[in-house]
Amino acid sequence: MTLLAPRALRRYLGIGATTGGVILGVVALVMLGHYAPSLADFGRSHVLLLVVNAAAAAVLLGIIALNLFRLVRDYRRRAPGARLRARLVAMFVGLTLAPLLVVYLFALQFMNGGIDNWFDSDLEQELSTALRVSRESLDVQANSRLLQTSALAAAIGDLDGAALSRALSVLRADAGAEELTVFLPSLQVDASSTRTDTLPPSLSEDAVNQLRRHQRFVALEPLGGARYQIRSAVAIPGDSGYSEDTEPRYLQAVYPIGNRQGRLVDAVQDTYTRYTELRFLRDPLKNNLTLTLSLVLLLSLLAAAAGAFYLARRLAAPIESLAAGTEAVAKGDFDTRLKPGAADEVGFLIESFNDMIERLARAREESRVSQQQLESERANLAAILGRLSTGVIASDPNGRIRIANMAAGSILGVDLRSRVGDSLEQIAAAGPLAAQFIAECKPHLLGEQGEWRGQIVLNTDSTRRILNCASSALPGESVPSMKEPAPQGPEPAPGGIVVFDDVTNLLVAQRDAAWGEVARRLAHEIKNPLTPIRLAAERIRRRYLPQMSAEDGQILDRSTHTIVQQVEAMRDMVNAFSEYARAPQINIARVDLGQLVREVAWLYRSQESQPRVKLELVEGLEVDADAVRVRQLLHNLIRNAQEALEGQADGVVGIVVRSITGADQTAEQEFAEITVTDNGPGFAADVLAQLFEPYVTSKKKGTGLGLAIVKKLAEEHGGTVTAENLPDRGARVIVRLPIRAVIRDAGKDPRTVRSEQQRVRA
Amino acid sequence: MYRSCKGNSGLLAALALAFSLLGPAAVYAQETGLEIRDAGTHLESGVWYLSARIDYRLNRETMGALQNGIPLTFELQVEVAEERRWLPDVSVASLRQQFELSWQPLARGYLVRNKNSGDQRAHTTLFAALNDLGRITALPLIDDSLIDAGSHYEVSLRAMLDQQQLPGPLRMLSFWDDDFALESDWYRWKLRQSPREAPELQPGLFPEPPP
Numbered sequence: 001m002t003l004l005a006p007r008a009l010r011r012y013l014g015i016g017a018t019t020g021g022v023i024l025g026v027v028a029l030v031m032l033g034h035y036a037p038s039l040a041d042f043g044r045s046h047v048l049l050l051v052v053n054a055a056a057a058a059v060l061l062g063i064i065a066l067n068l069f070r071l072v073r074d075y076r077r078r079a080p081g082a083r084l085r086a087r088l089v090a091m092f093v094g095l096t097l098a099p100l101l102v103v104y105l106f107a108l109q110f111m112n113g114g115i116d117n118w119f120d121s122d123l124e125q126e127l128s129t130a131l132r133v134s135r136e137s138l139d140v141q142a143n144s145r146l147l148q149t150s151a152l153a154a155a156i157g158d159l160d161g162a163a164l165s166r167a168l169s170v171l172r173a174d175a176g177a178e179e180l181t182v183f184l185p186s187l188q189v190d191a192s193s194t195r196t197d198t199l200p201p202s203l204s205e206d207a208v209n210q211l212r213r214h215q216r217f218v219a220l221e222p223l224g225g226a227r228y229q230i231r232s233a234v235a236i237p238g239d240s241g242y243s244e245d246t247e248p249r250y251l252q253a254v255y256p257i258g259n260r261q262g263r264l265v266d267a268v269q270d271t272y273t274r275y276t277e278l279r280f281l282r283d284p285l286k287n288n289l290t291l292t293l294s295l296v297l298l299l300s301l302l303a304a305a306a307g308a309f310y311l312a313r314r315l316a317a318p319i320e321s322l323a324a325g326t327e328a329v330a331k332g333d334f335d336t337r338l339k340p341g342a343a344d345e346v347g348f349l350i351e352s353f354n355d356m357i358e359r360l361a362r363a364r365e366e367s368r369v370s371q372q373q374l375e376s377e378r379a380n381l382a383a384i385l386g387r388l389s390t391g392v393i394a395s396d397p398n399g400r401i402r403i404a405n406m407a408a409g410s411i412l413g414v415d416l417r418s419r420v421g422d423s424l425e426q427i428a429a430a431g432p433l434a435a436q437f438i439a440e441c442k443p444h445l446l447g448e449q450g451e452w453r454g455q456i457v458l459n460t461d462s463t464r465r466i467l468n469c470a471s472s473a474l475p476g477e478s479v480p481s482m483k484e485p486a487p488q489g490p491e492p493a494p495g496g497i498v499v500f501d502d503v504t505n506l507l508v509a510q511r512d513a514a515w516g517e518v519a520r521r522l523a524h525e526i527k528n529p530l531t532p533i534r535l536a537a538e539r540i541r542r543r544y545l546p547q548m549s550a551e552d553g554q555i556l557d558r559s560t561h562t563i564v565q566q567v568e569a570m571r572d573m574v575n576a577f578s579e580y581a582r583a584p585q586i587n588i589a590r591v592d593l594g595q596l597v598r599e600v601a602w603l604y605r606s607q608e609s610q611p612r613v614k615l616e617l618v619e620g621l622e623v624d625a626d627a628v629r630v631r632q633l634l635h636n637l638i639r640n641a642q643e644a645l646e647g648q649a650d651g652v653v654g655i656v657v658r659s660i661t662g663a664d665q666t667a668e669q670e671f672a673e674i675t676v677t678d679n680g681p682g683f684a685a686d687v688l689a690q691l692f693e694p695y696v697t698s699k700k701k702g703t704g705l706g707l708a709i710v711k712k713l714a715e716e717h718g719g720t721v722t723a724e725n726l727p728d729r730g731a732r733v734i735v736r737l738p739i740r741a742v743i744r745d746a747g748k749d750p751r752t753v754r755s756e757q758q759r760v761r762a
Numbered sequence: 763m764y765r766s767c768k769g770n771s772g773l774l775a776a777l778a779l780a781f782s783l784l785g786p787a788a789v790y791a792q793e794t795g796l797e798i799r800d801a802g803t804h805l806e807s808g809v810w811y812l813s814a815r816i817d818y819r820l821n822r823e824t825m826g827a828l829q830n831g832i833p834l835t836f837e838l839q840v841e842v843a844e845e846r847r848w849l850p851d852v853s854v855a856s857l858r859q860q861f862e863l864s865w866q867p868l869a870r871g872y873l874v875r876n877k878n879s880g881d882q883r884a885h886t887t888l889f890a891a892l893n894d895l896g897r898i899t900a901l902p903l904i905d906d907s908l909i910d911a912g913s914h915y916e917v918s919l920r921a922m923l924d925q926q927q928l929p930g931p932l933r934m935l936s937f938w939d940d941d942f943a944l945e946s947d948w949y950r951w952k953l954r955q956s957p958r959e960a961p962e963l964q965p966g967l968f969p970e971p972p973p
Contacts (some may be wrong), residue, residue, distance in 0.1 A: 102968040131867055134868060135868055135870075147787040204883070204884075204885070204890075205885075205890050205893070206886045206887065206890050219869065219871065219884065219886055220869040220871075221867050221869065221871075222868070222869055222873055222884065224875075228869075265868055266866070269867055269868040272831075272867055273831035276831045277830055277831040280826065280827060280830035280831070280832065281832075281929055281932065283863040284931035284932055284934070284935045286932075287935070288930070288933075288934045288935075324932055422845075
């Protein structure tokens with residue numbers, strides 16, 4: 001309310017001022033119109049007129065100035081509707097100004113011309129002539145009256161006293177004079193006779209001057225009311241006649257002029273006077289009328305301008321509110337509702353606008369809800385994709401990655417999630433596995449081949465991956481790139497999706513299981529007859545050797561020895577097989593890996609003519625592992641390296657143990673890494689891919705089970721093993737064991753989990 | 763009213779000095795205009811009479827208007843105020859006398875008419891007419907019974923051209939033009955018990971009217 005009050009007050013003041021200004025303007029115009037035609041009345045109220053006009057003009061000017069200030073301010077601020085208002089005001093004022101100016105100029109022209117037309121030189125001449133004629137006739141009359149007075153003066157002569165009074169009465173009556181008076185030289189009245197008793201007769205100053213100079217005086221005197229009289233005076237010739245020494249007496253006679261003649265000459269004088277007056281007032285009159293007309297113009301113009309502002313505001317108000325509403329909607333405010341306008345097109349427009357906003361708001365709400373649903377679906381999908389062990393890669397038709405999950409990245413050895421949006425070529429350049437995969441699957445990723453299922457094999461120097469793939473063209477519309485123009489010709493497919501599983505481990509596991517079975521059966525079938533064979537051979541030797549000749553005995557001895565030796569060799573081999581195939585319980589405990597490595601390596605250090613063992617260990621690195629198996633794993637690795645270096649004088653076996661952090665499919669995990677390197681000839685290229693399979697070896701000696709067992713032992717711990725040739729010379733085998741035991745099977749103690757092998761067998 | 767004029771005499775003097783520095787215009791202003799040469803009151807038969815001698819000097823514009831048939835109305839304003847020591851003066855009598863001076867083309871003369879009494883006198887010259895106009899003799903002012911013997915009274919006299927009687931267009935012009943603003947200063951004197959002589963006629967310098 002406190003805020004509202006000054007605003008309401010200002011509004012009422014504004015309305016009051018405008019109304020007052022308009023009323024003043026109208027009053028001023030009415031007054032001008034009323035007084036302008038009447039010359040006599042015109043000046044009578046001129047002060048009031050000017051004050052009213054000035055007040056009206058001031059109020060209107062104030063209103064206009066205020067409105068103009070507001071308009072300019074709004075225009076500069078680029079307020080909605082300000083331009084429209086400015087244009088409307090300019091248009092209204094222009095429309096008013098042009099006809100007003102035309103009328104003004106024409107009126108001025110006509111007025112000046114009309115006033116000038118009043119004054120005609122002929123008319124002036126005629127009026128002067130008429131006046132002169134009147135004057136002449138009166139002059140003639142006056143002169144004859146003067147002569148008559150002179151005659152009367154002569155008749156009076158030296159008379160004085162009562163005789164003079166009597167004579168004057170008689171003479172006055174005879175001459176038809178109003179007054180006859182004799183003045184003494186001292187200008188005092190000697191004797192007088194008047195027709196009516198009016199003021200005491202006297203000689204005017206003029207008369208005295210004239211008489212003293214010319215001895216006579218005659219003048220026409222207006223009496224008012226179209227009456228005139230002739231006053232004449234002469235010096236009375238005395239007994240001694242006129243002389244320079246004595247002052248004469250004076251006779252003054254006043255004669256009336258006939259009423260008829262008086263009226264006539266008065267009319268002539270009146271007309272002449274009015275004409276000269278008008279002529280004298282010509283310029284002031286013109287100025288006044290011009291001023292009046294200018295005032296009318298000014299007031300009309302100011303009123304029109306004030307009205308123009310008002311009209312422009314009225315006209316622009318609904319459009320301004322529409323513009324403001326549109327702006328608000330553009331900024332996202334859908335709660336805006338415009339006040340309903342008049343029942344015209346603009347009102348209809350406002351109603352439609354409100355209707356539209358309501359629908360827009362509803363549509364936006366619906367879209368928001370569905371967007372939310374979509375978002376949650378997408379989040380679900382992303383979570384599913386993220387946890388999926390199956391790789392998923394989708395591409396758009398331009399060969400840019402749209403979707404790639406973590407599993408895809410870890411299978412292909414490239415962090416694909418951070419490379420969404422990259423082209424297939426860029427992905428291919430990131431790694432050898434990815435390059436082979438892209439080369440195989442590019443047509444499927446581009447969605448050019450529809451449904452497809454198949455297996456692809458990726459080979460690198462160190463690994464071999466077998467992938468089961470399925471692909472399909474993506475449904476939905478194509479999303480053309482904004483940068484490139486739409487290609488001509490047939491519309492491209494919307495891209496494709498390839499889903500793939502790394503089945504290498506599965507296949508390897510299957511093969512390992514098969515080998516395990518073979519080994520177990522072989523051991524079981526072969527091991528049993530070996531002891532009887534050896535015992536039989538030894539019995540033959542013991543029994544028959546003493547009975548034989550030296551030559552036969554030598555042959556028997558060598559043969560039985562060979563049989564026993566070969567049986568022993570076969571037993572070793574069978575033991576190795578059974579070692580590979582066995583599946584004892586794994587006993588996981590906290591093991592100091594560095595200490596373990598040092599113990600095992602120490603055994604090999606003491607042997608002469610063996611390659612040197614060089615250690616690089618991290619102290620205090622503990623892992624969850626079965627110490628017996630890790631020791632066996634180390635034995636196998638060191639022995640494998642030593643065998644590779646056999647016959648080489650400068651052979652060195654390097655063992656490095658360190659802790660690393662590697663990325664699993666789901667999370668980061670800490671590993672202990674055991675790297676065993678040698679500077680021998682390295683692995684043969686043809687076996688590198690199948691190095692960890694049984695009976696794969698590049699050496700002359702050995703069962704071919706060493707690295708297969710290493711792999712098995714590593715996998716039993718949830719670890720991995722990889723092998724590669726060093727760039728210049730030698731080979732390297734890397735074993736990674738998780739520092740914390742991996743829960744392979746839910747609900748079981750990690751320290752008593754069985755190996756994969758055991759499960760496969762089960 | 764005239765008391766305030768007195769109070770502002772310093773300001774008026776400064777203004778007068780400023781105008782006197784304006785040169786020829788100020789000189790011309792001195793030559794035309796209305797001036798009260800002398801004025802006085804005398805008591806006769808229980809009535810105070812006013813006598814005064816006023817110079818009427820018309821300027822070119824007023825003369826032009828007069829000779830083109832526009833009558834000029836002059837007004838004499840007389841105030842009698844009782845002077846009071848602590849309180850504002852109070853007016854006890856106020857008199858307005860209007861005289862009309864007009865040119866008579868037929869008689870080739872000037873007519874002076876007292877608009878209050880209706881008396882009129884014709885003159886053949888403007889000089890005589892203005893002389894007649896400027897000679898106030900024994901104008902009854904106030905009854906002596908209205909005058910308190912113990913109080914002091916001051917009489918103020920002023921003559922002016924009544925612009926309200928001019929024709930409309932001239933009146934409008936007079937709004938921003940001083941040509942028709944003929945006005946004398948206030949002439950003040952004490953109302954004395956000793957009778958005074960009427961001032962003597964003094965010839966002025968007036969141009970002769972054209973025939």
